[in-house]
Amino acid sequence: MFTLxxxxxxxxxxxxxxxxxxxxxxxxxxxxxxxxFIRSNRPCxxxxxxxxxxxxxxxxxxxxxxxxxxxxxxxLANAKNANAMTGEAGIRDIETVLGALPKELGAxxxxxxxxxxxxxxxxxxxxxxxxxxxxxxxxxxxxxxRAIMTTDSFKKELCFEVELENGERFRVAAIxxxxxxxxxxxxxxxxxxATDAAVPAEEMEELLEEAVSLSFNRISVDGDTxxxxxxxxxxxxxxxxYEREAFAEALKKITFELAMLILKDGEGANKxxxxxxxxxxxxxxxxxxxxxxxxxxxxxxxxxxxxxNWGRIASTIGASGVECEEEKLVIHYDxxxxxxxxxxxxxxxxxxxxxxxxxxxxxxxxxxxxxxxGSFTAYGxxxxxxxxxxxxxxxx
Amino acid sequence: MFTLxxxxxxxxxxxxxxxxxxxxxxxxxxxxxxxxFIRSNRPCxxxxxxxxxxxxxxxxxxxxxxxxxxxxxxxLANAKNANAMTGEAGIRDIETVLGALPKELGAxxxxxxxxxxxxxxxxxxxxxxxxxxxxxxxxxxxxxxRAIMTTDSFKKELCFEVELENGERFRVAAIxxxxxxxxxxxxxxxxxxATDAAVPAEEMEELLEEAVSLSFNRISVDGDTxxxxxxxxxxxxxxxxYEREAFAEALKKITFELAMLILKDGEGANKxxxxxxxxxxxxxxxxxxxxxxxxxxxxxxxxxxxxxNWGRIASTIGASGVECEEEKLVIHYDxxxxxxxxxxxxxxxxxxxxxxxxxxxxxxxxxxxxxxxGSFTAYGxxxxxxxxxxxxxxxx
Numbered sequence: 001m002f003t004l005x006x007x008x009x010x011x012x013x014x015x016x017x018x019x020x021x022x023x024x025x026x027x028x029x030x031x032x033x034x035x036x037f038i039r040s041n042r043p044c045x046x047x048x049x050x051x052x053x054x055x056x057x058x059x060x061x062x063x064x065x066x067x068x069x070x071x072x073x074x075x076l077a078n079a080k081n082a083n084a085m086t087g088e089a090g091i092r093d094i095e096t097v098l099g100a101l102p103k104e105l106g107a108x109x110x111x112x113x114x115x116x117x118x119x120x121x122x123x124x125x126x127x128x129x130x131x132x133x134x135x136x137x138x139x140x141x142x143x144x145x146r147a148i149m150t151t152d153s154f155k156k157e158l159c160f161e162v163e164l165e166n167g168e169r170f171r172v173a174a175i176x177x178x179x180x181x182x183x184x185x186x187x188x189x190x191x192x193x194a195t196d197a198a199v200p201a202e203e204m205e206e207l208l209e210e211a212v213s214l215s216f217n218r219i220s221v222d223g224d225t226x227x228x229x230x231x232x233x234x235x236x237x238x239x240x241x242y243e244r245e246a247f248a249e250a251l252k253k254i255t256f257e258l259a260m261l262i263l264k265d266g267e268g269a270n271k272x273x274x275x276x277x278x279x280x281x282x283x284x285x286x287x288x289x290x291x292x293x294x295x296x297x298x299x300x301x302x303x304x305x306x307x308x309n310w311g312r313i314a315s316t317i318g319a320s321g322v323e324c325e326e327e328k329l330v331i332h333y334d335x336x337x338x339x340x341x342x343x344x345x346x347x348x349x350x351x352x353x354x355x356x357x358x359x360x361x362x363x364x365x366x367x368x369x370x371x372x373x374g375s376f377t378a379y380g381x382x383x384x385x386x387x388x389x390x391x392x393x394x395x396x
Numbered sequence: 397m398f399t400l401x402x403x404x405x406x407x408x409x410x411x412x413x414x415x416x417x418x419x420x421x422x423x424x425x426x427x428x429x430x431x432x433f434i435r436s437n438r439p440c441x442x443x444x445x446x447x448x449x450x451x452x453x454x455x456x457x458x459x460x461x462x463x464x465x466x467x468x469x470x471x472l473a474n475a476k477n478a479n480a481m482t483g484e485a486g487i488r489d490i491e492t493v494l495g496a497l498p499k500e501l502g503a504x505x506x507x508x509x510x511x512x513x514x515x516x517x518x519x520x521x522x523x524x525x526x527x528x529x530x531x532x533x534x535x536x537x538x539x540x541x542r543a544i545m546t547t548d549s550f551k552k553e554l555c556f557e558v559e560l561e562n563g564e565r566f567r568v569a570a571i572x573x574x575x576x577x578x579x580x581x582x583x584x585x586x587x588x589x590a591t592d593a594a595v596p597a598e599e600m601e602e603l604l605e606e607a608v609s610l611s612f613n614r615i616s617v618d619g620d621t622x623x624x625x626x627x628x629x630x631x632x633x634x635x636x637x638y639e640r641e642a643f644a645e646a647l648k649k650i651t652f653e654l655a656m657l658i659l660k661d662g663e664g665a666n667k668x669x670x671x672x673x674x675x676x677x678x679x680x681x682x683x684x685x686x687x688x689x690x691x692x693x694x695x696x697x698x699x700x701x702x703x704x705n706w707g708r709i710a711s712t713i714g715a716s717g718v719e720c721e722e723e724k725l726v727i728h729y730d731x732x733x734x735x736x737x738x739x740x741x742x743x744x745x746x747x748x749x750x751x752x753x754x755x756x757x758x759x760x761x762x763x764x765x766x767x768x769x770g771s772f773t774a775y776g777x778x779x780x781x782x783x784x785x786x787x788x789x790x791x792x
Contacts, residue, residue, distance in 0.1 A: 119710070119740050120741055225711075226715075227714060311514025312514070315480070315514060315623050324450050326451055
């Protein structure tokens with residue numbers, strides 16, 4: 001048994017961590033941050049999960065030198081430049097930047113995390129000069145969360161405190177960025193999680209993988225997967241407290257809620273929809289169908305148009321190639337039956353109710369295939385004029 | 397050796413075929429056709445290729461009773477109602493409609509082809525009454541081509557005449573519809589091909605499959621695949637002429653040009669782009685990368701924004717999961733080098749040239765992966781505000 005509290009101010013509650021964000025000249029507006037750090041003042045362990053994109057950006061290849069998990073206490077992040085497709089020069093640039101960190105910080109295996117435009121060398125001089133502006137002893141979660149934003153329309157930071165049965169407490173906090181190129185394969189998002197829980201080193205990878213599989217790997221804004229997507233879990237044990245089940249729950253909760261915030265902030269998106277597929281021949285088939293629904297342009301534009309037309313839902317399931325039969329399929333919007341073999345055309349009463357569901361900011365589209373026991377839920381959003389506008393005009 | 401001529405007036409050149417299109421009340425505007433037929437006045441063979449969508453619409457399931465190829469001389473088509481997800485009742489409705497054809501037509505194994513909204517019963521009464529309006533001895537290719545349009549902004553009809561070395565001639569003509577839900581798995585498109593070539597029955601399937609694999613199966617408007625996609629090849633041998641190589645060439649040419657017309661008419665699309673992937677580990681891997689490029693929202697919005705940003709091209713290839721390396725990749729826009737390991741950042745001169753290519757209505761994005769001998773070309777279009785508008789407002 002344990003109790004979970006939601007706290008304000010993101011990272012600011014976690015013992016032994018410092019963080020700040022400043023403008024170092026990557027963004028033209030000096031009031032907007034573009035450089036942030038998170039460090040632990042005591043020994044710390046870092047576990048990473050990186051993009052499945054074959055062209056991993058330089059910071060991911062650099063951090064991978066230390067392995068998937070390693071002793072490390074320092075992370076530097078920048079916006080506006082992804083340091084991707086920059087070859088070996090991209091890695092040398094990271095070494096130059098990290099080599100300029102003040103020695104007194106005692107940075108152990110420091111790493112970088114970058115987001116922004118692909119194919120341009122990191123502006124090393126600006127970043128190295130920017131290091132002087134950072135307050136290494138600040139606990140400015142707001143500034144750090146804002147400095148990693150790109151097309152995000154709001155900052156994303158959360159913190160949960162866990163109280164164990166014996167009265168001991170630990171915190172799990174995180175900042176994240178991401179609003180486009182979000183896909184079940186993790187996509188353009190950065191998420192930095194810091195905890196003062198005493199997580200055993202050997203449990204970190206499994207815990208992080210489980211949490212990510214239930215959160216960031218289930219959301220899609222546009223089906224694209226970037227070169228830079230990264231989740232970092234930093235654990236310094238400062239609280240001395242730990243209980244696996246409680247920590248796993250807090251980690252799942254923070255990653256899931258951040259995933260929903262990213263989806264809510266999906267470029268141009270107005271609504272968040274859960275695509276719950278049940279009764280599939282297997283969980284894998286359920287995932288194929290649910291992810292197809294979350295990525296279908298025809299489904300996404302129907303959501304934007306608030307059209308309860310279930311034909312596009314059925315057609316997308318059929319097109320995904322999973323085992324399904326017209327006579328066994330059942331579709332609900334929230335609790336409203338919109339299709340089964342006995343109810344194919346929406347009568348006026350059900351159509352009116354269906355319109356009402358479609359107008360909500362958030363709802364479920366539930367599809368039971370009637371073929372087996374497989375299930376999976378994916379999360380998506382609508383596709384609006386603004387998505388096109390943002391992506392036609394923004395140079396990623 | 398043979399000579400290929402392009403003729404006007406679509407179907408009107410093919411011997412022994414009749415066709416017409418009228419309004420039977422499915423479209424509210426009586427000046428817009430919604431019902432069409434094509435028939436041969438002599439024995440004829442039909443070969444079909446249908447959607448890979450698991451929920452095949454009723455007309456596809458009905459026609460499949462006769463097998464993939466069969467003796468048949470009559471096809472009836474309607475717009476506005478897909479007769480999809482209508483169960484066994486959908487098939488009975490087709491039988492009712494086709495049972496009302498005048499006996500004197502001598503329709504052998506008549507079939508239907510439908511496009512429009514999913515999940516509503518076919519308006520059988522309107523269609524049966526509409527049969528009386530059709531002129532069974534008309535050769536009105538224009539009316540037939542217009543009656544199958546949905547969101548199409550122009551009719552699609554083509555005809556090629558082939559002159560063989562011995563002076564004999566035959567024709568291959570076709571009408572098609574399709575402007576959205578176009579995907580390499582054939583997608584919402586109908587294509588009716590009529591030829592008076594004396595094609596041997598046993599060669600028809602192979603010839604049609606090859607032509608479709610090089611045309612309709614390489615284009616993508618939005619990555620969706622409908623319940624109704626169909627290609628029908630009707631051959632009545634009326635010319636008495638045939639030569640396999642010449643016929644194959646004409647069939648490939650007509651399906652490829654129709655595919656390009658469908659793409660050009662892609663909902664809201666302003667440009668047609670060829671994604672040519674070479675140097676892949678295999679042809680299959682080349683196809684995965686090329687199709688991913690043609691479907692990527694980030695690539696499609698960059699095309700709309702005319703942004704020469706190659707980062708999204710590279711990222712999409714990497715995200716597709718094919719074997720590739722940053723140091724081996726080479727990207728050209730038409731003949732302009734935009735990325736290789738020695739040229740990562742676009743200098744102002746090349747950037748200006750790249751902008752010029754992006755402004756064209758049609759160009760090639762060529763990606764050499766440098767991993768092997770595999771190659772594939774897919775064709776796509778940009779994603780504009782109008783795509784969102786059309787699909788948010790149109791009930792498919």
